[in-house]
Amino acid sequence: MSNVTAFLKRLVLGRALRSEELGETLLPKRLALPIFASDPLSSVAYATQEILLVLTLGGLAYLHFTPWIAAAVVFLMTVVVLSYRQVVHAYPSGGGSYEVASTNLGSSAGLVVAAALLVDYVMTVAVSVASGVDNVISAVPALAGYRVPMALVFVGLLTAVNLRGVRESGRAFAAPTYLFVAGVLLMCGTGLLRYLLGDPPVAATAQYGIEPVPAEANLVGLALVMLVLRAFTSGCTALTGVEAISNGVPAFRRPKSRNAAATMAAMGLIAVTMFVGVTTLAIVADVRVTDDPCRLTGLPDCENYTQRTVIAQLAAAVFGGEGSFGFFYVQAATALVLILAANTAFNGFPLLASILAQHRYLPRQLHNRGDRLAFSNGILALAVVAGVLLWAYRANVTSLIHLYILGVFTSFTLCQTGMVLHWGRELRTETDPRLRRRHRTSRVVNGTGAVITALVLVIVLLTKFTEGAWLAVLAAAVLWVTMRGIRRHYDTTAAELAVTDPRKELAPPSRVLTVVLVSRLHKATLRALAYARATRPDRLEALTVAVDRESAAELKRQWEEAGIDVPLKVLDSPYREITGPVLLYVRSIRRESPRDVVAVFIPEYVVGHWWENVLHNQSALWLKSRLLFTPGVMVTSVPWRLESAALADHPAARAPGAVRRGEPVPPPRS
């Protein structure tokens, strides 16, 4: 690695951490809450709005369903939080839904959960960042043209922060989350107080009516139910990320489970309070929001009208207009927390991927910890996929949100079902009546959770599949198949490689027949010969390929002149290529004596600059890779370091941290 790239890496990442420093990155509750809960908390910023956006498809007629839908979401969230508190206690190792489903329902179900969660983490990043950018644009309309670049810059910043490691990313995220919570609660409190004092806040849009979309006007029966259900599933975005804490238990300080459960309870309480507050305030203030501003009646010049988010409208109404400090504070905190909410996924995705890699369902590189003890490869993978998604969907929240939630509820349902089986199994062996009672209660909680989330999953499938959720389903399915394939590959490899009889497998081949490849007679060749001879082979010969006859004859002459006592075998190569004749020759040796091993020695130049490689024939590299495919062969490179290599090696070795990075210390000249 060059010094420049090494310096840039340090600049972005900070100093490398020793493995023992892992303990230092454990999280206290006050940091764990913003890290793992910024997603569910921030979704308050759009959940209410998403409910209203669906209901107003039918004009103002169905807005009276809002409180009921909000109540259903609150109920659902309570059930899910209670259910996951059980998970945190029963499975403290951090596998979360994936581990629960795998253990209780088998590995296929576990993989379904894993695939669904991985897809959902990507969606969390995409939706949160897109929504955050939306709010930035609401506050500063001049930025409207930079939607996609802004989104990508934010993803890049999140990536950098996360590559620096969990604890520091927690610090970066603690403040905005708390500022957001404080701002929203203050806004709701002030607004409701004003309502109680008889001076209710009124949204700037309260004056407008809404024209219904023709297809959705005056619905009755099933059609109306479907519309309300669609509004409900849109509101369910508030539940995304609730399971993040159950995946992150190992990152908590001890006692891990208790701290995690407490954090989860706090998160549930705050989220429900905020959601109820915002929704109530939206009803009180008569907020109007539609998918198309031109459906607002009484609005002149709808084409150039920039619709503000529900939170923005409320903040303006409560704090006294769009120029007030309160408005800007809430708007800034909202934008910030939405972008940071993506961080929940940046914590969850790499952890889950690392567990899957450990279980050999994903490439094992995803289990490597980087310089800062974060799972760097997972972080980078998430950033790339989310970035592509944001770019492909032009960072449009409405398009992205349809791909969302499906995975969340898939994993909720399978996880809660698994928990029911878990408690059943516990009850079969448990005898302590107090514990038995507690297990039974837990089973009821998780059973309720399973039934309700399954119901919601069906509703989500019914209402969202054709609107984009099919892509999420497809991605999860592809992921599922791929993960099984990877596992099969690793299993096959492990079975092939499993040691059965160490004594037999350690038995050396009967003879070593050594071949030294020679192109010209020089010091590098002689060194290879000397090293080869030092391995005391049963037979030693030099081998050259006669690409043209004159130089082969010249080599033969020099060979004899130098009095080298190793026979030189010359292979004809009528088509002027080197690899083929050598492979054929090596294979012919093996055919004659299949129980022996052929050792091929290749003298190699080591140059100091990459461009110097152009000046030396690179046939050795190709030949080596082909020889490795030949059975019963070992390939030995005998390097000859050119002076330029020694010089080039020198300064790099002195760069700070070079030793740790695997670069050599200044070598004694050979």
Next chain:
Amino acid sequence: MSNVTAFLKRLVLGRALRSEELGETLLPKRLALPIFASDPLSSVAYATQEILLVLTLGGLAYLHFTPWIAAAVVFLMTVVVLSYRQVVHAYPSGGGSYEVASTNLGSSAGLVVAAALLVDYVMTVAVSVASGVDNVISAVPALAGYRVPMALVFVGLLTAVNLRGVRESGRAFAAPTYLFVAGVLLMCGTGLLRYLLGDPPVAATAQYGIEPVPAEANLVGLALVMLVLRAFTSGCTALTGVEAISNGVPAFRRPKSRNAAATMAAMGLIAVTMFVGVTTLAIVADVRVTDDPCRLTGLPDCENYTQRTVIAQLAAAVFGGEGSFGFFYVQAATALVLILAANTAFNGFPLLASILAQHRYLPRQLHNRGDRLAFSNGILALAVVAGVLLWAYRANVTSLIHLYILGVFTSFTLCQTGMVLHWGRELRTETDPRLRRRHRTSRVVNGTGAVITALVLVIVLLTKFTEGAWLAVLAAAVLWVTMRGIRRHYDTTAAELAVTDPRKELAPPSRVLTVVLVSRLHKATLRALAYARATRPDRLEALTVAVDRESAAELKRQWEEAGIDVPLKVLDSPYREITGPVLLYVRSIRRESPRDVVAVFIPEYVVGHWWENVLHNQSALWLKSRLLFTPGVMVTSVPWRLESAALADHPAARAPGAVRRGEPVPPPRS
């Protein structure tokens, strides 16, 4: 190489040729003429026009200089052809100007010639193809929008034909060149006959006057001389490629020198005849041609007027209009021969590059013959550079032509000067009076050539430098410096590698200390241990890096359980990386016993599909490349072929020609 790419390669190149088939590609004179002389012959198509284009800058006033300028060009060409006939006889090995200058004036002068020639070959391709495309567009104006793509397609076709080998490219080029020569001679003959019979051909543009460019009107004194000299240097484009035959002597049939000299004489005669004929006819027919059609007086709608080339105007005038068969025949033959003229460079450039590579001034890959015995790498390099140039200059002849000629006259001058010294040296030792007389004549011929070409070189520099020739000078200078650098690198390397005391350098190291790298305990590891043991090292140990402590402890336990009698050394790696600790350890061994050699054995997986590599840690590759930088180390790869590798290997091995391509025959399963 996959079967598809192999098939495509065969389709473009034809079957591979054995080295012994090289003799078959020698050329008879009737093929050598069109191959090596299509450039100077075809330049008749634009040389006259270039003279006129400069003269008409001053309106019609200076056109009376045309015959004198043409006479100067003819004189110059005669001198150069006579001079180069001497070169062909004196240096039959094909180095041409480069060899003459190197031998007689030293390697620096030789390299100047080489750099100038390499640049000029590139320019020949660019200018000829661009001019050819111009003529195609003159005949079919609808193609005007496809100038650059057409030029690139032509370069691609030339490349493909040349990769197939010299002889076949000769066949492809013989017919059009002869058709062109026949057409032009017939045109000149007919036209002049008509003139003598009192019915002179009249060009369609003869009716127009030409308004002078203000700056060039009514010149006197030095300014007029400069204009005439500029016209003269433009006419000198007729001389480009004259030296091609002297570079190509080895491609001639025996007696090579005599055949080459005869071919050169024939070429000179034909070129001079055609040039004189075309220029005379242009004067007779009152052809008008300007750099800007709007300077033609009496022409309505000059903006949309497509100016025809001089050849096209003459053909139309002689053969009865632009619809006549004669017009189309001459036009087609001209376009074709111009594009094929680029082939002179496709013959000359790779040959010169190969000679330079043999002299270690260029990477030695340029000296490799491809499947069809052509110098494939040189051909590809030329095609790429010329393609870039055509693309950058939008295939515009007028822009490109300014970069031209400078190199030609540089090499002419240095070559002729070298020849003068050559004859002087011959005369010092030669005693036979007949030969002495002949040598003296030769010296006079070459001396005249040297003086005259030097004069032209100065004129070219004066008139063309600021118009674009500086770029050619710069390119040649960069090339010159680079070639010297490459030679220095090769020389340093050769000196470093030169065998001084074979017996001492063959002495094996005192001991071999062998280290087998272990990550986990499986069959691949055991095989590496077994092979390592078979080399009977003086010390054998297994080495593992403890990236995390638990798995290292587990490995240690398994190791003891399996009863492996090789000590397992565990290296701590607090920063979780593998390369650094291994390098440090290997170096510490070497420090303890500097006279020993360390053999590092690395068990390696061989997989069947590239994507399977993603599933296995690739740290071995990086580690290997770093170890090669460590003195006193040899690195042995012990491959373990996974089943998938054996399967993947199978079908490829059966593809036709696989063995020759260096792919393995179906291997016995290991």
